[in-house]
Amino acid sequence: MSVLLRRPLVHLLKTQFSSALSRSYHSYDHLPYNPYTPSQEKILSSALKYVPEFGFVKQSLVQGCRDVGYLDTTHAVFQAGLFDLVKFHLYRERTKLAALKPQIDEEEGKSIGKRVRRYCIERLKGNELIISKWTEALAIMALPSNVPLALEELAKLSDEIWFLVDDKTADFDWYTKRASLAAVYSSTELYMTQDNSPSFEKTWEFLDCRLADVHNVGSKVSSLASWATFTGFASINLLKSQLSRG
Amino acid sequence: MAVKLPEKFPPLSPDARQFLSRLIRVDQAGELGADLIYAGQHRVFKRSRPSLAPLIRHMWDQEIHHHKTFDDLQNKHRIRPSLFSPVWKIAAYGLGMGTAIMGKEAAMACTLAVETVIGGHYNNQLRELVRILEEESRISRDGQASAELRALAKTVSEFRDDELEHLDTAVENDADKATPYVILTETIKTGCRAAVWIAERF
Secondary structure (H helix, E strand, O other), X not given: OHHHHHHHHHHHHHHHHHHHHOOOOOOOOEOOOOOOOHHHHHHHHHHHOOHHHHOOOHHHHHHHHHHOOOOHHHHHHOOXXXXXXXXXXXXXXXXXXXXXXXXXXXXXXXXXXXHHHHHHHHHHHOOHHHHHHHHHHHHHHOOOXXXXXXXXXXXXXXXXXXXXXXXXXXXXXXXXXXXXXXXXXXXXXXXXXXXXXXXHHHHHHHHHHHHHHHHHHHHHHHHHHHHHHHHHHHHHHHHHHHHHHO | OOOOOOOOEOOOOHHHHHHHHHHHHXXXXXXXXXXXXXXXXXXHHHHHOOOOHHHHHHHHHHHHHHHHHHXXXXXXXXXXXXXXXXXXXXXXXXXXXXXXXXXXXXXXXXXXXXXXXXXXXXXXXXXXXXXXXXXXXXXXXXXXXXXXXXXXXXXHHXXXXXXXXXXXXXXHOOHHHOOOHHHHHXXXXXXXXXXXXXXXXX
């Protein structure tokens, strides 16, 4: 019995946790790895067109299959069911961001903060059409079996934005940057579902506040680090001078 | 009508991608360590044995170049840096300073141990890289593997040669006269192997 219970957990940790940790090598000479086959992509993108009307429900998937000429039952090929529809939305909106790079580089200038903000806004605008149904997607993502992959998608989005703003972090800050942006993004995304202001003005305000918080904490951490380094060296020098006096 | 061949190579296999991301992660962490070992040794020798400082400085400069190269590769190919980079920093600087305080021979024994492990490690990576390159050249139009992977193999083999040169320098500078030589080198070698194992994965 315990073996039966343990196996799925081990399997879950092995496949999902390790895939989240082993982010892949990004190649320039090789075609990118596409997780979807052309027919899966066709069905899922036509299903997403029904989401504003029906929501993240089976009916959208069924309609999607029907629209591109498959049998209604074809939706069964998506093993994760509705989560596959949610994941496809996340994947599609994330991969769209790269095409905006030339435009954003030109319009937002060199400031990393401004460009990060702009990418967040562009990504959030991807949820605009389905915002009234987005809480359904959040509920699907919050199911325990879906959490690891949903978090992985969030991590990938955060990584994508830092990559697109040409961030060159090579140490532990790589993790703090990605984690803090992911926290900012996900809280703003949640805020947006409750926002009734015209063209989501309140959401962008909320985003600015969250980004400012992260910036403040970040500069406090780095001033703490330089204080610690200074104090460390000062105490070593003090010790040395005391020792040399004998 | 001539068939237009795709300009890019087909997607890398999951195994190849995992191999390449581990390669860059562990080598970045390794070069970070090497950089800081020599930084630690230089800090001590600058005062205690100024005659030795230029030799250490030369090796240190090479490691700085290696470290920078792998930092660039890590960013370019979007590899997650090692989760333990703060640990590697402290451990490497401590190892460098510690062995340098023990004396010239101990510092050279440390270089010998580290560079032996790293040289062998680079060789293992090269063997696998060459296998991937051969596979790619078979499917390529012009019989050549992708420029990206060829450049990576060249970098790894250059750096291996530099590390082996440091190994020779250590032997010429009485690394084997350190006491207790075997305990010191074997401890450092084991530590390096453990660090390689961890840095590849985490």
